Amino acid sequence: MRLRNVLRALLPTRTPPPAAPSAGSQVDAVAALIGPASVEVTPRYLKVGDGYTSTLLVNGYPAEVGAGWLSPLTGWPGRADVVIHIEPLDPQVAASRLRRQRARLESSRRSDAEHGRLDDPTTEAAAADAADLADRVARGASRLFRVAHYVAVHATSLEELTESVAHVRATAASVMLDTVAATWRQLPAWTSTLPLGVDSIGMRRVFDTDSLAAGMPLASADLPAPLPGDPPTASGVLYGLNTATNGIVWHDRWAADNHNSVVLARSGAGKSYMIKLETLRSLYDGVQVHVIDPEDEYRRLAEAVGGTVINLGAPDVRLNPFDIAADDRRPDARTRRALFAHTLVTVLLGAGQDGGMQPAERAAFDQAVNTAYLEAGITNDPGTWARPAPLLRDVAAALETDGPPPAVTLAARLSPWTTGSFSHLFAEPTTTHPVGHLVVWSTRHLADELRPAGMLLALDAIWRIVDAPPATGPTSDPRRLVIVDEAWTLLRDGEGVRFLNRLAKAARKRRAGLSVITQDAADLLGSDLGQAVIANSATQILMRQAPQAIAAVADSFHLTGGEARMLLSAQRGEGLLLSGANRVASHAVSSYREHELCVTGTDPQDES
Structure with missing residues (x-):
């Protein structure tokens, strides 16, 4: 049966005015434009075109x-x-x-x-x-x-x-x-x-x-789409398929209130696999990605896309925390370096049994930093900032030279990192500068005593790139995503959490996003600063949780009973994405080539 005959039976025909085309020709035009060539009718089905x-x-x-x-x-x-x-x-x-x-x-x-x-x-x-x-x-x-x-x-x-x-x-x-x-x-x-x-x-x-x-389809288990009349999102990442509706879960972190995210999952839940997928798909979208990689999991991905891998702990890799960028013309640039040196030394000393610096030691350290800068010829004049910066051992020498007893004690406490077994990371001027669309900072080869400090140095180097003023204007600065994998290493230190908190609060104004991934929910949820990091993350991803941690996770993220049970029984790669008042359960999916780059270990079935 021709479709125009169907439309003739449905649409009322009126006698048109003499100058107007006939109703039949209007129906024929509509049928030719929107309809199939024919409709074959059977008792239980139709063949439409x-x-x-x-x-x-x-x-x-x-x-x-x-x-x-x-x-x-x-x-x-x-x-x-x-x-x-x-x-x-x-x-x-x-x-x-x-x-x-x-x-x-x-x-x-x-x-x-x-x-x-x-x-x-x-x-x-x-x-x-x-x-x-x-x-x-x-x-x-x-x-x-x-x-x-x-x-x-x-x-x-x-x-x-x-x-x-x-x-x-x-x-x-x-x-x-x-x-x-x-x-x-x-x-x-x-x-x-x-x-x-x-x-x-x-x-x-x-x-x-x-x-x-x-029964109206006004609510859905999927994330909301743009309203009618609104332009579609220009960016975003495919996170997977909705486990309830099998629909596409497409989320744009750059359209949220802030660009930060938190990922909580127990070991083996597939969080690193999902983050590597997000990294790869963010690169498709023109985002510059910096990764803190404690387990050397992102090397294969970085090599495949032409990224840069910096192996902290390698004999030829050095980072000097006292470097001042030669193109930095902010009047407080030297003061910022001195304040970061305080944070770094607190993290170094916090790894030992004696804890961080005492007030007298902190005062002596601040004076020694200023002395070391002056001896290197660096003052508050930006014209002097291109000169070679002092090293950590120069600060220790300033502490020992005519210093009060707290200064001498602090110099002795710093000796493992200035002249001892852990000094290779700070012994020479900076040898590595992060450049490229994907920069991976691998800390796997660092000793456990240096790993928190290495992660902090990498975050500081990344932040200096993010915080640098754009060359031609605010809109020319690219979007940057900072991923801190296995963040529990840094979260166990108070100064490390404070640094992450400051980074989470300040990233949005610099077109940057911070992604914190950890398998130890207690370290993030058990402190006020950790809760502040979560509060400043508009995107939150929860994957399979341990029974011992589910109560704290459910309370912190206001999960329903069904959502908590879902996280206890979630399969590898499944998770709950929370963004504002919206939440959706999804399962990570990838192409064959993406799976090859993102899988961990030698077994191709290790993650999916």
């Missing part, structure tokens, strides 16, 4: 429905059009019908009582519901509507159509919706699912306002 479609009618509903009760159908992972026809009932007609319905129910109840029969629970419940609905309609708190639900299932072959129809019917039955095929009425049923506003079937049921509103 090159595809097949079958329409199901919803003829049974549960006694009670909850919010989003149509979501299983609207989110079905296939091509299915869910159509709702709504016709409001006149309040007077609605009141009259409710009155007759209540009279029938009351008559049944009285008849049962007169004949000594037991009360029928179904009749009692229906009578109570009818009385409540009549009261709400009378007060104007609710209205009645005649509603029809139709589902048009599409497929490319007849076998696929049969399988899809069975799947849709099973999905509807899971929420107690009864469906039937529109046998011998497939053509009017299909036209009832087209955007024509015509219901040729008329299989309707009466709904009240609350039940109808609960």
Whole structure:
């Protein structure tokens, strides 16, 4: 049957004015523009063009429905059009019908009582519901509507159509919706699912306002899409597929309130795999990525995309914390270096049994730093900042030279990092400068006593790049993502957490985002500074959690009971993405080439 014949039967024809084209030619033009060449009608399906479609009618509903009760159908992972026809009932007609319905129910109840029969629970419940609905309609708190639900299932072959129809019917039955095929009425049923506003079937049921509103597809298990009229997002990353609807989870951290994220997961949950996928896809989007890599997991990825790998702890790698960028013209640049030196030394000494610096030692250290800068010819004049900066051993020598007893004691405490076993990282001027679209700072070869300090030095070098003023204007500065993997190494130190907190707060104004990944939730959730890092992260990703930590995680992130249970039983690669008031469960997916670059270890099935 030609589609124009179908449209002729549906669209009203009017006598046009003499100068206007005929209604038939208008219908033919519309059919040629939007419709298939032909429609083949059979009792249980239609062949529309090159595809097949079958329409199901919803003829049974549960006694009670909850919010989003149509979501299983609207989110079905296939091509299915869910159509709702709504016709409001006149309040007077609605009141009259409710009155007759209540009279029938009351008559049944009285008849049962007169004949000594037991009360029928179904009749009692229906009578109570009818009385409540009549009261709400009378007060104007609710209205009645005649509603029809139709589902048009599409497929490319007849076998696929049969399988899809069975799947849709099973999905509807899971929420107690009864469906039937529109046998011998497939053509009017299909036209009832087209955007024509015509219901040729008329299989309707009466709904009240609350039940109808609960079924509207206004809420979804997916992240919200741009509103109609808003431009689509220009960037973002594919995080995976929605575990509930199989839809795409596409999130743009750069469109959130801030660009930071926190990832919490137990060991083996697949967090590093997911972060490497995010890193690779962020590079596609033109983002510069800096990674703190304690386990040397990102080397293969960096080499594949032409990135830079800096091996902290290698014999030829040196970092001098006292360097001042020659192009930095801020008047407090030298003061900033001195303050960072305080943080670094506190982290170094905090790794030992004696703890950080005492107040007298801190004062002596500050004076020694200024002395070392002056001896190197560096003052507060920016013209002197291009000169070679002093080293940590120069500061220790200034402490020993005519210093008070606290200064001499501090110099002795610093001896392992100035002249002892751990001095190779600070013994020479800086030999490595981070450049490139992907820079990986590997700390695997550092001793445990140097690893927190190495991570702090890497973060400081990255921050100096992020904090540098753009060359031609604020909009020319590229977006930068700073990833701190296995952040528990740094979180165990108070100064390290403070540095991360400052970085999280200041990154947004510099078009940068901080991503903190840790498997030890207690270190992040157990301190005020760790909670501050979470509070300054608009994107939060939770993956499988240990039973011992789930209570603290659920309390900190306000998880429901179902979400907490989901995190306890999540498979590798599954997680819960939280962004503001939105949250969605997803499973990481990758192409074969991405999987090769992101998998950890030699077993290709190690992560997925």
